[in-house]
Amino acid sequence: MLDALDIDLAPVVxxxxxxxxxxxxxGAHLYGFPSRDSDVDLRGVHLLPAAALVGLREPAETRSRMWDRDGVEMDLVTHDLRKFVRLMLRRNGYVLExxxxxxVVHTTDAHRELSALAPGVVTHHHAHHYRGFANTQWRLFGRTGELKPLLYTFRVLLTGIHLMRTGEVQAHLPTLLGEVPEAPGYLPELIAAKAAREHGDAGVDHARVAADVERLHGVLDEAQAASAxxxxxxxxxxxxDLVVRIRLER
Incomplete structure (x- = not known):
C-alpha cells in the first residue's frame, strides 16, 4: 500500500x-483507509504578497492542480492565508482536518501558530458540517453502492461525535473506532476491504448499515446538544492579528 510520506514531495512545495x-x-491517507491506487491529496496554505490584495486585479486565492507524478495521481489545493482563516471561522471542519x-509535508512557524489557534474556532455548530458531509456521502453510497462513500459516511459521523465530546479534531477512522464506543463493530472489515481496492461494491447488508448510520446521526445530535x-x-x-503580521512580514 502506498505510504504518501514515502514519496518525495519537496519538489512540489x-x-x-x-x-x-x-x-x-x-484524503484517504489521513482518514486511515487508503488503497493501493489511492491518489495523494495535498492541502495547504500559500501566502500572496500584500500588493496582490490591494490592487485592482483579483488574486488567485485558491489554486488547484491534478497531475501524475511517478505513477501516482497528485491532487494539490492551496488557499491564501486570509481565505483559509476565513474558512476556519465558518464552522468548516474540513480545513481544520x-x-x-x-x-506533514511542509511546515513553518506560521503553521505552528495557526494550529495553536485552531481550538479558538471550534464550536458546537461544527456538528452541522459533519452532519451535512455525512448526508452527501450517504446519498452517493445510495446511488453507487460503493465502499468508499460508505466509509466516508461513517468517518465523518464519528469525527463529528468525537469533536462534540472532546473538542479534538480526529479524522483517522481506525483511531476513532477506539474513541467512539458507538462505532459499528464491522468497520475494521470494511477498512481492510477498502485497502484492497479503491472502487467497487461495498458488499454490505444495506438495511444494517442504514440503521447504523441513522443511529449515529442520533448520537451526533445528542453529542451536540450536550457539548460544552x-x-x-x-x-x-x-x-x-496573525494574518496581518504574517502578511506584513512577507
Missing amino acids: AEQPDPLLFATVS QLLSPL LPDAPTGYDALH
Missing part, C-alpha cells in the same frame, strides 16, 4: 509560485 506556509496530506493533519463547546468562535482577534 518548491514549484509553487508563492511560498507555502504548510502542506499536509489529506487539513491544518491539523499529522501527515462554545456557540461562537473565540479566536477571531488572535487570528486577525
